[in-house]
Amino acid sequence: MTGRQILSQGASIFNAFLILVLSGFLTIEQLRAQGDSPPEEIHYGDFLNREINPSYEIDTFFFRGDSGDAIILLVTDHSGEGGGTTVELELRDPYGNLLASSGDDTQVRITYILPADGIYTIYVWEWLGDWIMPYSIDLEKIAPNPVGIEIGFGDSMEEEVSDLGGIDLLTFEGCTGDVVTIIVTDLSGLGGETTIELELWDPAGNLRDSKDGDSQARIDYTLPSDGTYAILIWEWHGDYVLPYAVALQRTQGGGCGLVEGPSLNIILNQHEFTTGETLVISGQFTNGPNPATVEVKAWAELPNGNLLRVPGVPDEMALGPGEDFTQELFRRDFTGSEPTGDYSIGGRLENPITGQDLSLDIENFTFTH
Structure with missing residues (x-):
């Protein structure tokens, strides 16, 4: 048995004794079942600030989960006691079975894929029961269909x-x-x-x-x-x-299915600029199952509404079947002489024979001195 296990066993006996004395002779499991403090519902996406007070308290939370939900629980000690406190965290299934546990002196986490539909229980406490412990708890669903x-x-x-x-x-x-x-x-x-x-x-x-x-x-x-x-x-x-x-x-690009035809996606390195920063305009070119030759148009709309052609962009481009690549189109350092305000960068692909628009994308950015 390790030193921590011996200490943990001794602490558990001592805590059990304290709880029996202070809570009317309830066992730890009875206390958990009843709730040392009233059980509190927590939902996916919730962030809560709570406190272990008195120091031997066990806080209880519950949430409703579905089979296959992948979750993360993050509990952080905000007592400022450093290694003096140890956060303990448990996750139990709808039948009370222990699924996962974690303990550390500042922050603990559990990630788990839930095995069944039902109500799950979370327990939080301070390991030796020596300290009042303010803490935070964050519950997030990672999959499927996470919300963020x-x-x-x-x-x-x-x-x-x-x-x-x-x-x-x-x-x-x-x-x-x-x-x-x-x-x-x-x-x-x-x-x-x-x-x-x-x-x-x-x-x-x-x-x-x-x-x-x-x-x-x-x-x-x-x-x-x-x-x-x-x-x-x-x-x-x-x-x-x-x-x-x-x-x-x-x-x-990967395998979600080929797009029907050629397309251009304008990419900016950022959307807010000041003097001394560099604007980089890139284009992501994709194509469907058939080879295509396209005319490329790229322009900038200034804050006063004037339009300028983006220099250096090829007039025509040949795209192979299923092609998907990104290349830099233009780069400029802001010197402070440029007009401040909102800019737009547009890109369009056209059929070189008919002039038909095949793709259009516009991105915006702001320049301030």
Whole structure:
């Protein structure tokens, strides 16, 4: 038996004694069944701040889940006691059977695919019962059909993990064979004080990749199946609010089915610029099962409404069957001499003989000094 097991056994006996004395001679299991504090319902997507008080209390939560739901539970100690406290977390099925447990001195998590429909129970307590422990609990459904912030290929957006100990969940639709890149950049300006945690989960609820970093975290991955993927972002140990930028790119297309004909998707490296920053315009070209030759038109609409042709874009392009690639079309550094305001970048493919529009896409950005 390890030292921790011996301590745990001793602590359990001591806690059981305390509970018997202080709760009218209820056993731990009876106390759990009755609820040390009234059981509280929690739903997918909920973030709650609670407190273990008195120190020997066991907090009880319940939620309704379906067979096959892939979930994540994240509990963070906010007592500031460091290694003095230990968070204990349990997940039990609708029949009271233990499914998973976790314990650590600052933050604990459980990920699990639920085996049946029903009401599941969560227990949270402080290991030795020595400390009053303020904490947060976050429950998210990763699959199937997770609900979160939607992000698409070519998108770049700024968000914030505003709850200490909270998780941001983003979703996107992916196809078998898609080669994707996810980049998350810390915008807090706190340097090495924060740590980004980044995870990619597939439509079946399997963790596919995870990365972390002090200022940036990046995942490059080839998707194994069609469906809705989940991106999880949080700040390690939940010590800081985490403003961040997230970008999602598809560098190679996969197998959701070929598009009917040629198409062009305009991609901007970001959507807000100031003096000294660089605008990069890229185009994602895709094609259906038949080879095609297309005329390419790309333009910029200035804040005053004037239109300018984007230089350097090829007038004509030959696309092979099922082709899908991305290439840079234009790059410019903002010097401060440009007019401020809202810009639009448009791209269109046309039939070179008939002039018929085959594809049209427009993206917007803002320039401020």
